[in-house]
Amino acid sequence: MENTLGADAAPMLLAHRITIDPTDGQREYFARAAGTARRVWNWGLAESLRQVASGCKPNAMALKKQFNAIKYLDPAWLDADGNPWLRSVHRDAHAQPFANLAKAWSRYFAQRRAGEKAYPPRFKKKGRCTDSFYIANDKFRLDGKTAVLPKVGRVALREALRWPGRILGASVSREAEQWFLSVQVEVPDDVARRRRTGNGIVGVDLGVSSAATLSTSEKISAPRPLRGALRRLRIRSRRLSRKLESARTTAGITGRIPKGTRLPVSKNRTKGALALARLQARIARVRRDFTHKLTTRLCRENQAVAIEGLNVKGMLANSRLSRAIADVGFYEFRRQLLYKAPRYGTDIVLADRWYPSSKLCSHCGVRNATLALGERTWRCAACGAHHDRDVNAAINLQRLATGALAARTALPEASRAVTPGTAAGTGPAGGGKVTPVRDEHGQQDGSGQEENGAHLCARSR
Numbered sequence: 001m002e003n004t005l006g007a008d009a010a011p012m013l014l015a016h017r018i019t020i021d022p023t024d025g026q027r028e029y030f031a032r033a034a035g036t037a038r039r040v041w042n043w044g045l046a047e048s049l050r051q052v053a054s055g056c057k058p059n060a061m062a063l064k065k066q067f068n069a070i071k072y073l074d075p076a077w078l079d080a081d082g083n084p085w086l087r088s089v090h091r092d093a094h095a096q097p098f099a100n101l102a103k104a105w106s107r108y109f110a111q112r113r114a115g116e117k118a119y120p121p122r123f124k125k126k127g128r129c130t131d132s133f134y135i136a137n138d139k140f141r142l143d144g145k146t147a148v149l150p151k152v153g154r155v156a157l158r159e160a161l162r163w164p165g166r167i168l169g170a171s172v173s174r175e176a177e178q179w180f181l182s183v184q185v186e187v188p189d190d191v192a193r194r195r196r197t198g199n200g201i202v203g204v205d206l207g208v209s210s211a212a213t214l215s216t217s218e219k220i221s222a223p224r225p226l227r228g229a230l231r232r233l234r235i236r237s238r239r240l241s242r243k244l245e246s247a248r249t250t251a252g253i254t255g256r257i258p259k260g261t262r263l264p265v266s267k268n269r270t271k272g273a274l275a276l277a278r279l280q281a282r283i284a285r286v287r288r289d290f291t292h293k294l295t296t297r298l299c300r301e302n303q304a305v306a307i308e309g310l311n312v313k314g315m316l317a318n319s320r321l322s323r324a325i326a327d328v329g330f331y332e333f334r335r336q337l338l339y340k341a342p343r344y345g346t347d348i349v350l351a352d353r354w355y356p357s358s359k360l361c362s363h364c365g366v367r368n369a370t371l372a373l374g375e376r377t378w379r380c381a382a383c384g385a386h387h388d389r390d391v392n393a394a395i396n397l398q399r400l401a402t403g404a405l406a407a408r409t410a411l412p413e414a415s416r417a418v419t420p421g422t423a424a425g426t427g428p429a430g431g432g433k434v435t436p437v438r439d440e441h442g443q444q445d446g447s448g449q450e451e452n453g454a455h456l457c458a459r460s461r
C-alpha cells in the first residue's frame with residue numbers, strides 16, 4: 001500500500017484542556033460569565049421555540065440581532081440600579097450561545113431529515129448543565145503558563161499549551177470547583193502525527209463483564225478505583241436526596257416541586273452537593289484516563305481497529321447492564337478513537353448496527369439466533385467450536401476490519417466502496433456493513449455515519 005495522504009493533508013484540530021488556578025475574583029467572574037452564557041442560551045432557545053411553533057425555521061443571526069436590540073434596554077437584563085449587567089461580561093460569552101444554538105438546531109433538522117431519532121436543543125439548568133463560556137481567538141493571549149483573558153487579565157495555568165499552531169478559540173469550563181481553559185489549536189500535520197508501533201488489525205468488543213475484550217483474547221477491565229467510587233457515589237447521592245427531601249418537608253411541598261420554587265438552602269445541603277460533584281468529577285477523571293490510555297494504545301499498535309458502530313448493547317440494556325456500559329463510556333471511547341486514528345494513520349471500522357458480532361460463530365460463520373444476553377460462553381451447533389462470548393464478538397469485528405482492508409487494496413481506484421459481501425471477507429457472512437471512518441480531523445459531528453467510499457483511500461506506513 002502506498003501513502004496517498006501526503007503534503008495535502010489538512011492540519012488537525014486538537015484541543016488542550018488546561019487546569020486554571022484562578023484567584024477568587026476570577027472564579028467569581030468565570031461563574032458570572034458562564035451564567036450569562038447559560039441565560040442567553042435559554043433566552044435564544046425560548047425565542048427559537050416560538051419561531052418553530054409558528055412554523056418557521058429558527059434563524060440564529062436574526063435572533064442575535066433581536067437580542068442585541070434589547071440586551072442593554074430590557075428590564076430583564078438590567079441590574080438593580082438599572083444598569084445593563086451584560087456590560088460586565090465579555091461579549092463572546094453572550095454571542096457564542098447563538099452559534100451553538102444554530103448548530104444544535106441544524107443537527108436536529110438534519111437528523112429529522114435523515115429519519116433518525118432527533119432531540120431538539122434543551123434548556124440549561126443551573127447546577128445541571130456544564131458551566132462554560134467561549135472566548136474568540138483574537139480576544140486572548142497565551143504566554144507560557146499564563147493566559148491573558150478579557151475582563152480578568154492574567155490567569156495562572158498549570159501547564160503551557162502543548163502544541164504549536166494556529167489557535168482557533170478557547171472555552172472556560174467548570175468541573176466540580178475546578179476551572180479549565182480548553183484551547184483549540186490547528187496543529188501542523190507533522191507535529192500531530194504519531195509513529196505507530198505495530199500493524200495489527202484488532203476487533204474490540206466493549207462489554208459488560210470486562211470493559212473491553214480484544215480479538216487477541218485479551219480482556220481489559222475497568223480501573224478498580226471506579227468500582228469503589230461508584231459505590232460511594234450511590235451513598236452520597238442518597239445522602240443528598242435525603243437532605244433535599246427534608247428541605248421539601250420543611251417547605252411543606254409534596255410531590256413535584258412547582259416551577260420557580262427556591263427551596264431554602266442549608267449549609268449541609270450545599271456541602272453534600274459539593275461532595276457529590278467532587279466525586280463525580282473524580283469518577284469522570286478516572287474514566288477518561290482509562291479510556292485515553294486504551295484508545296491511544298489501540299491506535300498506536302494497529303493499522304485498523306474495528307468496533308461496534310453504535311452503542312448496541314446500551315440500547316438493549318436493562319438498568320443493571322447500563323451501569324456497566326456507562327463504565328466503559330461507549331461514546332467517549334468512540335470519540336477518542338475517531339480523533340486519534342488520523343494521528344496514527346489508523347483506520348477505524350465501525351460495524352453496522354445490524355451486524356450480529358456476538359451471534360456469529362467466528363469459526364464457521366453460522367449464526368446462533370438463540371444466543372441470549374446473559375450467556376457468557378456457548379458452543380456452536382454447526383461446528384462445535386466453544387466460544388467465549390466477548391472474544392468471539394471481538395474476532396468477528398476483527399474479521400470485518402480485515403475484510404475492509406482487503407477490499408480496499410483489491411479494488412481499483414474507482415470502486416473502493418466496501419460492500420457487505422466483501423466486508424465479511426473470508427470470515428463469516430452476516431449481512432454486516434462496514435463504515436470506515438478516517439481523517440475527519442476531529443470534525444466528527446457525532447453521527448459517524450460516513451458511508452462514502454471516498455473515505456477509503458489507502459494509507460499505511
Ligand SMILES: [Zn+2]
Pocket residue numbers: 361362363364365366380381382383384385
Ligand atoms: Zn461454528
